[in-house]
Amino acid sequence: NAGVTQTPKFRVLKTGQSMTLLCAQDMNHEYMYWYRQDPGMGLRLIHYSVGEGTTAKGEVPDGYNVSRLKKQNFLLGLESAAPSQTSVYFCASSRTGDSSGANVLTFGAGSRLTVL
Amino acid sequence: GDSVTQMEGPVTLSEEAFLTINCTYTATGYPSLFWYVQYPGEGLQLLLKATKADDKGSNKGFEATYRKETTSFHLEKGSVQVSDSAVYFCALSRNTNAGKSTFGDGTTLTVKP
Numbered sequence: 001n002a003g004v005t006q007t008p009k010f011r012v013l014k015t016g017q018s019m020t021l022l023c024a025q026d027m028n029h030e031y032m033y034w035y036r037q038d039p040g041m042g043l044r045l046i047h048y049s050v051g052e053g054t055t056a057k058g059e060v061p062d063g064y065n066v067s068r069l070k071k072q073n074f075l076l077g078l079e080s081a082a083p084s085q086t087s088v089y090f091c092a093s094s095r096t097g098d099s100s101g102a103n104v105l106t107f108g109a110g111s112r113l114t115v116l
Numbered sequence: 117g118d119s120v121t122q123m124e125g126p127v128t129l130s131e132e133a134f135l136t137i138n139c140t141y142t143a144t145g146y147p148s149l150f151w152y153v154q155y156p157g158e159g160l161q162l163l164l165k166a167t168k169a170d171d172k173g174s175n176k177g178f179e180a181t182y183r184k185e186t187t188s189f190h191l192e193k194g195s196v197q198v199s200d201s202a203v204y205f206c207a208l209s210r211n212t213n214a215g216k217s218t219f220g221d222g223t224t225l226t227v228k229p
Binding site: 102108 | 157160167210221
């Protein structure tokens with residue numbers, strides 16, 4: 001029971017390079033999310049998806065793109081990396097509310113990205 | 117919009133001490149409230165939750181009560197252990213908003229033997 005798997009776990013980029021972070025979940029969850037975590041700033045939502053083929057902007061979407069071609073996968077792309085995008089990125093997924101009506105998130109282990 | 121405010125850290129306690137981490141929220145209606153915990157090098161995981169006013173969430177000796185009148189969801193534990201050292205996040209979400217969650221900034225707890 002893998003849950004949410006993120007790849008890669010670590011990556012170092014140079015300014016202007018591009019890359020894609022992959023998130024895969026095996027729980028048949030409808031919702032998927034990408035967050036970034038920065039010291040003292042909690043988690044901020046980048047983009048999210050409410051189902052296969054759909055995506056929407058979160059709180060801090062600039063400089064990122066996403067795609068959800070398959071229900072189990074949610075990709076986060078950086079077209080031209082900038083040092084301000086140095087962060088730890090977390091993917092999460094959820095059902096459309098559990099038996100109590102709460103939307104509980106299941107997180108991946110994180111991807112640490114450094115942009116030089 | 118929705119917001120969550122946690123007490124500033126870091127918090128350092130001795131083993132078996134009493135823990136309180138304050139959390140207040142700003143939101144209309146009745147969001148669900150959560151505490152997530154992040155151990156070093158790991159992702160966040162659900163610690164406990166509450167979905168309506170006066171509900172008490174509990175898990176692993178931790179408790180928090182949904183207080184609508186004070187818009188609070190303070191985390192407590194009667195006797196902390198070294199293994200409780202982690203970062204704790206208070207959060208809220210609404211099922212009507214694509215389940216998007218709003219997080220506090222996190223509180224780092226260190227428990228010393």
